[in-house]
Amino acid sequence: MVNRLPTLKNLLLVLFLGVSFLTHAQPATDAFLPGDLLPDAPELAPRGPHAVGVRTLKLIHTAQVDVLHTKEGKSPLYDRPLTVEVWYPAKIPAGKPQLVTYEDALGRANDPKRPLVPFTFGGRALREAEPDGSQGAYPLVIVSHGYPGSRLLLTYLTENLASKGYVVVAIGHTESTYQDLAGFQSTLLNRSLDDLFVLNEIARLGAKTAKSFLSGLVDTDNTALVGYSMGGYGALNVMGAGYSAQAVKFFGQLAGGSTALQTRTLSDPGYKTSIGPRIKATVAFAPWGMERGVWDAEGLAGLTGPTLFVAGSKDDVSGYEKGIKAIYDGAVNADRYLLTYVNARHNVAPNPPPAATLKPGQPLDDYQHFSEPAWNERRINNINQHFVTAFLGIHLKKLDYAKYLNLPETSTTEPWAGFKPRTSVGLEMRHAKP
Known part of the structure; x- marks a missing residue:
């Protein structure tokens, strides 16, 4: 009988060749980003038909209240810088990979226990690509x-939306x-103000007479806000949910x-005039503030635009029953949805943990x-792509797309519209x- 069992030497050779193939035959562009x-x-998660470009803009919001340097109740003014990242439908030259390297950081500024650690990660967009204004x-x-946080915290979603024809x-x-x-206190004051300023700046840069890559590319009369945590706090205020008297008192104690x-x-004469018709909808991921009395019934009643709330049922930062769900229940004048990840906590919006967080000692x-x-x-990311x-x-x-949102509260025997069999478990809608 011929012995056909592989020798140890041959097994090692096969193992070596297999590892070599995986490490050398798989280019970096095949990474799971x-x-x-x-x-x-789910069905609407895949990217759309557009290639995606990305650029960074530096903006200045002049003469803003500097609450970090308040003395005796009076605050000086300062020119507030804002860095924004812009994704847009683009023209990609033949043979040019649609890839980008983003630069971000872990840690916390001014916290010696959490030193800043720069890191990079990849994305599927081309830096400085030519805009595609053909449509x-x-x-x-x-x-x-x-x-x-960071302007790069939700690149899985920002790139995805740009590929579907959004700036x-x-x-x-x-x-x-x-x-x-x-x-x-700076975050409490400036979130909604930053949103409105950026909306106005993009409108200016998008004008047909502007000398900007955005000229003629963006329709700011057809705008949506997407906010996560404190971003949700600010977005809801821009949409009409006025802050409460208790919120003002809390802010004054900090500032x-x-x-x-x-x-x-709502009591300020200029507030309602800031809520214009340009913003058509809001997506609020885990919006903060309800458990701290930021909103009351009157303030939440001011939210009238269509709103999608996304939450974890075990959120221990914004709260769920007395937090996000209470905001949803109190927004009685809005056509609103609440998507709940059962047993999730607060992180229902960001990218997956970057590789830098996995290093020993981090x-x-x-x-x-x-x-x-x-x-x-990554599963959460795909579901968010679908519902947003x-x-x-x-x-x-x-x-x-109404069938993808008008769903039974939970899926029992049949999956939700757009979901593969057995995959809508653990979700509530x-x-x-009004």
Whole structure:
């Protein structure tokens, strides 16, 4: 009998060749990047027909209240810098890979226990690509991160939306990013103000007479806001949810007696005039503030635009029953949805944890700033891509996507519309009309 069992030497050779093939035959461009699809991704999660370009803009919001330097209740003014990232439908030259390297940081500014650690990660867009204006102007989506956070925190979603025919602008909120983290009172005041300023700046840069790559490319009269945590706090205020008297008092305690937040309450004459018709819809991921009395019944009643809330049922930052769900219940004049990830905590919006968080010795807090203990983060990303596509498609593009949102509260024997069999488990969807 011939012995056909492989020798140890041959086994090692096969193993070596297999590892060699995996490491050398798989180029870096084949990496699984934020936003790429898992096999069970729902129907609207895939990218759209457009190639994607990306650029960075530096903006200056002049003469803003500097609440970090308030003395005796009086605040000086300063020119507030804002860095924004813009994704847009683009023309990609033949043979040019649609890839980009983003630069971000872990840690916290001014915290010796959490030193800043720069890191990079990949994306599927081309830096400085030529805009594709062949289909006219595209709706605008403004994205606002948490505290602290980054304009690059949701690239899985920003790239995805740009590929579907949106201009997407993510704000790096000054004094609220990892690199420049400062007092919380700046975030409380400036979130909604930053959103409105960026909307106006993009309108200016998008004018047909403007000398900007955005000229004629963006329709700011057809805008949506997407906010996560403190970004959701600001987005809801821009949409009409005025802050409460208790919020103003809390702010004054932090800001040395300053009453600057009063301008974002229903009682301020200028507040309602700031709520214009340009913003058609809002997506609020885990919006913060209800458990701290930021809103009351009167303020929430001011929210009248279509709103999609996204939450984890175990959110221990914004709260769920007395937090996000209470905001949803109180927004009685809005056509609103609440998508709930059962047993998820607060991180239902960001990219998956970057590789830099996995290095030995890296603080656990950096990993937990991105991770969800009960869910696969990439799975959450795909589900968010699906539902945000449906919601914005309805309100900004007038697409017939209602079946993807008008769902039973839970899926029992049959999956939700757009989901593969057995894959809508662990999700809840509520819907309420005015």
